Amino acid sequence: MGTLYLVATPIGNLEDMSPRAVRILKQASLIAAEDTRHTGKLLKHFEIETKTTSYFEHNKINKLDFILDKLASGDVALVSDAGTPAINDPGYELVKAALASNFDVVPVPGPSAPLAALTASGLPTDAFLYLGYLPHKTSERHKFVGLVSNVSYTLIFLESPYRVVESLEDILSVLGDRRICVAREMTKMYEEYWRGTISGAVEYFKSQPARGEFTMVVEGKPKDETDMWTEGMLLEAIKSELQNERSAKDISADLAVQSGWSKKDIYALINRNK
DSSP: OOOEEEEOOOOOOGGOOOHHHHHHHHHHHHHEEEEHHHHHHHHTTTTOOOOOOEOTTTTTTHHHHHHHHHHSSSEEEOOOBBBBBHHHHHHHHHHHHHHHOOEEEEEEEOHHHHHHHHHHHHOSSSSSEEEOOOSHHHHHHHHHTTTTTTTTTTEEEOOOOOHHHHHHHHHHHHHHHEEEEEESSSTTOOEEEEEEEHHHHHHHHHTTTOOEEEEEEOOOGGGGGGGOOOOHHHHOOOOOHHHOOOOOHHHHHHHHHHSOOOHHHHHHHHTTTO
């Protein structure tokens, strides 16, 4: 039986490719790539001749059986277009299926845009919450950001260059004028880290060309400003979550982050009010 390797690849600078990543990609019997054309350039640079197959958002379910069959006879390496696979890229379903079929799943660590931006941000790194890409619509962004408005953890969002100003404006309106680091083109020629307040970021990026994917690292709510929810507020949130048929365990974990209540107390409250 083979092993599924999750191989991190450079987010820009090819010098960030690890020797182990090159070795695993050369030795694997198959490379599952988000975009075979994009990955082909990387493989050519490192003289890797392993066969590739596509594995992306719109075929990730249909390709599961094919990749599992390949794992039965040899190792398979999963790569995304850049960075660590399964972090905001296809991969979770494949990892879950491989584990369910008793295959080993092994990460080959390396570049990751969210972590790179966080460590360079100048904001607290001891506790953070990665939230991926923001919703496209303003109303949905407001709701999405509002869910973490009381969280004291540093927040990490991704955004396209074409919506970054609008998203910054929405973050400002929901969270207030907190500290932020906006990173783009990391490890590339036009690498940039803008640090300051959210309002300052709005004004700065209004005058900048729409170039590069953005990673936004936002200050969490100061702990001395984080108010614990009242029991009434918590009960309303529980009622809403139960309507979505979520488990008490999952609800407790999520609401503990937002409300200031302990998971144990929330779990007990859920069971008393079912």
